[in-house]
Amino acid sequence: MQALRVESLSPDLSGVMLADFPRPDRAPGAVLVRVRAASLNFPDLLMTRGEYQFKPEVPFTSGLEFAGEVVEADPASGFAPGDRVMGGNKTGAFAEFASVPADKLSPMPQGMDFPAAAAMGAAYSTAFTGLVELGGLSEEQWVLVHGASGGVGLAACDLARGLGARVIATTGSASKADRIAALARPDAVIVAEGRFREQVAEVTGGALADIVFDPVGGDVFDESTRCVAFGGKLMVVGFTSGRIADISTNIPLIKGFSVVGLRAGEYARRFPERGRAINQAIRKLAEAGAITPAIDRVLPLSQWRNGFEAMARRELVGKVVFVPGG
Template sequence: MHAWLCTNPTGVENLQWQELPTPQPAKGEVLVRIHAASLNFPDLLIVQNKYQMKPDLPFVPGSEYAGVVEAVGEGVTHLQVGQRVAALNGTGGFGTHTTVAAKLCMPLPDAFSYEDAAAFIMTYATSHHALIDRGALQAGETVLVLGAAGGVGTAAIQIAKAQGAKVIAAASSDDKCALCKEIGADETINYQTQDLREALKALTNGKGPDVVYDPVGGDYTEAAFRSIAWRGRYLVIGFAAGPIPALPLNLPLLKGASIVGVFWGAFSQKEPAANAAMLQELATWYAEGKIKPVMDGTMPMRDLHKAYERMGQRAVRGKLVLVNA
C-alpha cells in the first residue's frame, strides 16, 4: 500500500507519500481499500499539531473516506469482503488502504457514489446533530449559517431546509453566496461587503435569527450573537477563522439566549444508538434527494499538497475529495 505519512506534525510540507506494509485487520476491524477520501478542516489542523486529537507518530492523516472491504478481522459478522462502506476514523484516509473498527463503518447502498460517501459523514452528521439535536430547530424558524459555502455550511443549509426552516447564508464573496442560493438558501449576506447586523435586521424584520450555526468564530461571532432572536440558540461548531472568540456573558442574559456546544465526535461515542439512528435518517434523506454533498471537485490522491493549499487559501466551496485511480 501507499499513504501520506506524517512523521512530524509541523505542517503540510512534511507529509510524504510512502510505500508501507499493508496492515491486517485486528479483532473487530476491517481492511478497506480506499476509493475516495475528503479533505476536512480538522485534517489541516491535525498535521499542524493544532487539533484536539493528537495521534501517535507517525500517522496517516485523512479522517473520512469510502471504499471496499478487503478483509475482516475476528468477530466481524455484519460486514463482508467486497462490501462498500464509508468511515470516519480521524486518521488513515489519505492512502490506498487502511484498517478501521467495523463499528465505525457505514454500509453503502449501490446508488451512493464513493465520492459522495467520502464527503458525507462528518459534515452532515455534525450539521444534523447541531441543528436538530442540540439546536432543536423547528419548521418555520430562521437559521443563520456562517461560513455557509464550506463543507459543514452547505450541509447545514440542506438540513435546515429539509427541516422546514428559513435559511440566511452568510459567506465571504458573491460567488459563494450564489452557490448557497443554488442549494436552497432563502437569503444571503456577503459579510465582506455588507454589515452583518444591519443585513440581519433587514432580512428578519428586526427579530433576528432563531438559530445561529457558527463554524467560523473570529470577528463575526459577537455581531451575530448580538443579532440573535429572543430565546435564540447559538451553535458553536468550530473556529475556522482561527481566533476563539470571547462573548460578554451579559449578551445571553439580555437575549434569553443559549450558547450551545456541538461536538459530534463525542456524541457518536457517548450515544451510539442515537448516532446510528441519525445516520440512518441522513442516508434516507440522501436517497430521497433532500441532501447531497456539494463538491468543490476531485483531485488525485497524490495531489494532496495542492488540495491542502487550496483549503488553506479558503478557496474550497463544499467538499474537496481525493481519489485513488
C-alpha cells in the same frame, strides 16, 4: 499501498508526503476496507500542523473519513466483503486500505457513489447533530449558517433546507456568494464583514435567527450575538477565523438565548445509539433525495497538495475528495 503520511508537524505541509507502505493487517475486531474515495476536512489540515485538539503521534496516515468496499471482516462485525461502507477513525483515510473498528463504519446510502459518500459523512453528521439533535430545528425556523462555502457550512445549509427550514448563508469571501447561492439555494447569502445584523433582521422580517450555526468564530461570533432570536440558540461549531471569541454572560441572559457547544464526534461516542440514529436519519434523507453533498473537486491522491493548499487558501466551495491509487 499508497498512503499520505504526516512525517513531522509543519506549518506549510513540508512534513507531509505520499509514499508506499505495507497494506495494514486487519486489527482484531476491525474491518479492512479498500478506500475508493476520501474527503478532506479542516481538522486534517490542522493535524498536519499539530493545531487540532486531537494530536496523533507522528508519523501517522492523514485522513478522517472515506467511503469504500469491505475486503475482510469478522462475521460478528455485521459487515461482509463487498459491502459499500463509509466512516473513518480520525486518521488513516488517505490510503488505499484502512483497518477500522466496525462501530466507526456505516452502510453507504443506496444509489450514492463513493465520492459523494466520502463527502457526506462528517460534514452532515456535524450539521445534523448541531441543528437537529441539539438545536431542535423545525420547519420554517430561520437558520443563519456561517462559513457557508465550507464542507460543514454547506452541509448545514443543505440539511436545514432539506428539513424545511429557512436559511441565510454567510461567507467572508464575496467572490464565493454566487456559487454558494447556486449550491446551497438559501433564502439569502450575506457577506459577513463587520456588522451584518441589519441584513439578518431585514431578511427575516425582524424575527432574527432561531439557530446560528457558527464554524467561524471570532468577529463573526461577536456579531452573531446580535442576530439570535429570543429563545434561540447560538451554536459554537469551530474557529476557522483563528480566534476563539469571548462572551459576557449577561448577553445571553438579557437576550434570552442559549450558547450551545457542538462536538459531533464526541456526542456519537458518548451516546452510540444516538450516533447510529443520526447516521440512519442522514442516510434516509440522502436516499430520498432531500440532501446532496457539494463537491468542489475530485482529485487523485497524488494531487493531495492541490486540495490541502486550496483549503488553506480558503478557495473552496464544497468538499475536496481524493481518490487513492490515482
